[in-house]
Amino acid sequence: MPIARFEPHDDFLRVHFASGEGPRHADFHWFWLRHNSELDRHPLTRERIVCSSELPFELRPRHVRLTEDAAALDIDWGDRSDGQVSRYAADWLRENAYAADRVPSPAPPSDSAAITVEASRLDEPLGRFAVRALQRTGALVVRGFGTDTEALIDAIGGEGLSVIETHFGRIEDLRTDNTTNRNTDQLGYTDSAVQLHTDQPFLDRPPRYQLLHCQRPAETGGDNFVVDALAAAHHLADLDRPAFDLLRTVPVTFHRKQKAFERVLVSPILDFDAPGGFRIRYSYFTLAPHRRPFAEMEAWYRAYNRFAKLVRDERHQYRFRLEKGDFLIYDNWRMLHARTNFTGARWVRGVYFDAA
Structure with missing residues (x-):
């Protein structure tokens, strides 16, 4: 035929x-x-x-x-x-078809319009809509809410979520001239690019959700992007099962060391058995040096790099720019997030949430 x-x-x-x-x-x-x-x-x-x-x-x-x-x-x-x-x-x-009628697991989605909504067009309470969107897609971008972060916290908290204070404080003011938060010696308080990662992977239970609320956009740059790591994990398993198996079984060490804070945690990157469901810990800037047997080190790097290249591919990313009054909320157990470098006095407020 x-x-x-x-x-x-x-x-x-x-x-x-x-x-x-x-x-x-x-x-x-x-x-x-x-x-x-x-x-x-x-x-x-x-x-x-x-x-x-x-x-x-x-x-x-x-x-x-x-x-x-x-x-x-x-x-x-x-x-x-x-x-x-x-x-x-x-x-x-x-x-000679060795993969006949194969049904692949799809790559992570990238249509930002699918996770974006105008605040003025919502026909239900914002908090309820946000929680449902997080369960469905793992991330939500809302345009035109306004700059009142406390009002936003109240709206989300009304749906059974509560603010989680971390070693940065209750609300992070992510800006280069920050004087309001503790432990500001980290990339988020600079104008440098921050590549894809999850927040707080060095905690036994990282905060489930994070809100990023734009108070002032950058003059240039400062765009955000997020990746569905659950979809990426399934996609990797379909393309390269040995790499997937290593990422879910090999423990790695996350080490956050700052002037006034230090924490170490050992865990695989992909955890499908975590309480509450799938959880990814992924943070290139808090990884300690890998310690694998000599005969396994190259295989580990190949697996890790295969996943990194997959999620860093722009075709697999939701990419967008937050303007004044816009916010992003995402599932920190499922999604990776990042931003590009920027110029100007960009100011984004960060708040962590978990189930009350």
Whole structure:
């Protein structure tokens, strides 16, 4: 049967077959396809003449196209001086489909409009709407609420959540000229970029929710972004199960050391058995040096970096800018959050919440 169409992805090629017996579609890793190219066989004996170890693992094709009769795919790998392409017959792909009719776990969502609402358009109490949104999507951006943080705390607290005071205080004034909070010697009080992380991973029970309420936007930069780490974990498990297994079983050390505060906690990054449900602890700036057996250290770094690259991919992020009076509230057990660097007197107020 011919090939109906194909879909190139970052790590693999999905091939859809025309109707008939066998799989409707199949996924093939790019490296697997390159290793099985007919170009790398002896012209007389048809034996392999290239070992997979001789090929670059990150190789990606220059072009993929169907033949005119749709009976095969031609892939130009861009690595041959003679310009020849690899041809893969539809029947051969069907016969060797090792991931037939695979149903992948989707990548983390990125449409910021799906988590954004205008305060003036809500037809129910703000706190109730926010709590329901957190349960559904893990994050909510509300435009045009106003700058009264205490009123916002009251609205959210009315739905069974209470403010959690931390070593920063009850409300954090995230600004470069902060004089109101304790322990301000951390990245959040600078104008530097802060990459994706969860807050307070060094606590036995990190605060469940965080509110970021914009009092004054930056002159330039200072954009926010969040990532659904639960979706990212499922997506990683679908792409690279060994990496996923390491992230949920290998304990790492989080060490927060400031002038007047120090805390250490050891835990896996992904915890699916935590009280209250899934919990991620992820903070590159509070990680202590990794301590793994010599023979396991490289595998650990590959797993960690695979996840980091996945969540740092902008295609998997909700990205937005908070203007004066806007706020973001997110589930700190599920979501990663970050901001870009900025100029100007940006001022965002931070408040932690948990179940009352």
